[in-house]
Amino acid sequence: MDAKAGDLDAPHSMGTTIIGVTYNGGVVLGADSRTSTGMYVANRASDKITQLTDNVYLCRSGSAADSQIVSDYVRYFLHQHTIQLGQPATVKIAANLVRLLSYNNKNMLQTGLIIGGWDKYEGGKIFGIPLGGTILELPFAIGGSGSSYLYGFFDQVWKEGMTREEAEQLVVKAVSLAIARDGASGGVVRTVTINSEGVTRKFYPGDTLPLWHEELEPQNSLLDILSAPSPDPMVS
Amino acid sequence: MNSVDSKPATSSLIGSEADSQRTLYPYVTGTSVVGIKYKDGILLAADMGGSYGSTLRYKSVERLKPVGKHSLIGGSGEISDFQEIMRYLDDLILSDNMWDDGNSLGPKEVHNYLTRIMYNRRNKFNPLWNSLVLGGVKNGQKYLGTVNMIGVHYEDNHVATGFGNHLARPLLRDEWHENLTFEEGVILLEKCMRVLLYRDRSAVNKLQIAKITEEGVTISPPYALKTFWNFSAFENPTLGAEGSW
DSSP: OOTTTTOTTSOEEEOOOEEEEEETTEEEEEEOOOEEETTEEEESSOOOEEESSSSEEEEEEEEHHHHHHHHHHHHHHHHHHHHHHSSOOOHHHHHHHHHHHHHHTTTTOOEEEEEEEEETTTEEEEEEEOTTOOOEEESEEEESGGGGGGHHHHHHHOOSSOOHHHHHHHHHHHHHHHHHHOTTOOSOEEEEEEETTEEEEEEEOGGGSOOOTTOOOOOSOHHHHHHSSOSOTTOO | OOOTTSOOSSOTTTSOOTTTOOOOSOSEEEOOEEEEEETTEEEEEEEOOEEETTEEEESOOOOEEEETTTEEEEEEEEHHHHHHHHHHHHHHHHHHHHTOSSOOOOHHHHHHHHHHHHHHHHHTTOOOOEEEEEEEEETTEEEEEEEETTOOEEEOSEEEOTHHHHHHHHHHHHHOOTTOOHHHHHHHHHHHHHHHHHHOTTOOSOEEEEEEETTEEEEOOOBOOOOOOOOHHHHSTTSSSTTOO
16 A cells, blocks of 8 residues: 555554543543554554553553553553552552653653552542653643543533542543544543542443534434435435 | 762663753743742742643643752743752752751752753753742842753842743833832732733743742742733724724
């Protein structure tokens, strides 16, 4: 295939929408599932929420390779740290390990990350680590190309101390809105909820998500529409 | 004393490779910092914005930090580099305390340390992409200085970084005088910050003012400034010339 046909040799990049939100008792991480190589969707069901330890997870955006390698190294370091410490690592420590890699290799890496987890000292925490390696502890974080469409949304709907259900619904709605407008985001919405009781993964396939402006209810076929008793489906 | 270049005793992945790293451009940046001397010490002001290019991405970034007992630092530019500078300073102050000799580093010494770091990184074509304001009081002596990513450093009665150089310093040149009271100082700084809010695209309306005196450091809680738009010329700007702005 020549270069014009979707640039199949472009580096794998997760355009992405990633979100991390704190709620009353823990955190909810959310992401879309599209990995693109230029214009082609290389993986339509990726899992961008990666485990670092039992209690800390990472949302990856930007270069797929860079974010995977950073998460692999941090998982490796955290594993050793946990053995030495004799108890689960804190979210802050995990986030700072990510920061060290991101900051010290800033010229070579192109990945924005959101760390979320729960530990017994500080409870649920979200850390944002954008390009450059700045570390920021935040009540909620959004990242990836799709996040551009969510700044206004979060400015309006965010509130402290949501319940678990409210937080999960907010994350699903937000990722779904971003998918609607960002070509680099798509597929399914995945969420991971972390609290004192443990970790829960949820999966929301595209057809379970709400419809937004100018989106239509998916049908099996035109033939179903034609055979259904509705007026003038073939109006020109 | 710790040197910036010493290899940490960890994996080379976590420490930087000295020759392959050059900061080419900043990502998350803070805008102006403004500082003045006043009767009892130093006042610093900075907003809490962390911009990501043209997006005002983070709005609660603390850019004013205490350094030891006698100094205050304000950082503009790349936030990750400012965070790294804070780590160097925390190490510096820790080492200073460990001497346990009754002496502690004053603002002039801290400013000099920062200048060396910034200038040395600049010489290696790998700058810390920041402009810093360093203020403090030790033994009754007030000190206010600035240093930027190329190592240019100086001290003065009033300093500013970034847009503040163009918008705040003229105001300070006109209205600053020796022995400003705390109230006068705050009003002057707020005047500068308001102009910056009107005219700097990367300013956000959430700021902190920090004070340092012989007694110690106080950093205000975040607050917002009122702005004024109620002018007839603003309501009808094209009255005299339709189609203009």
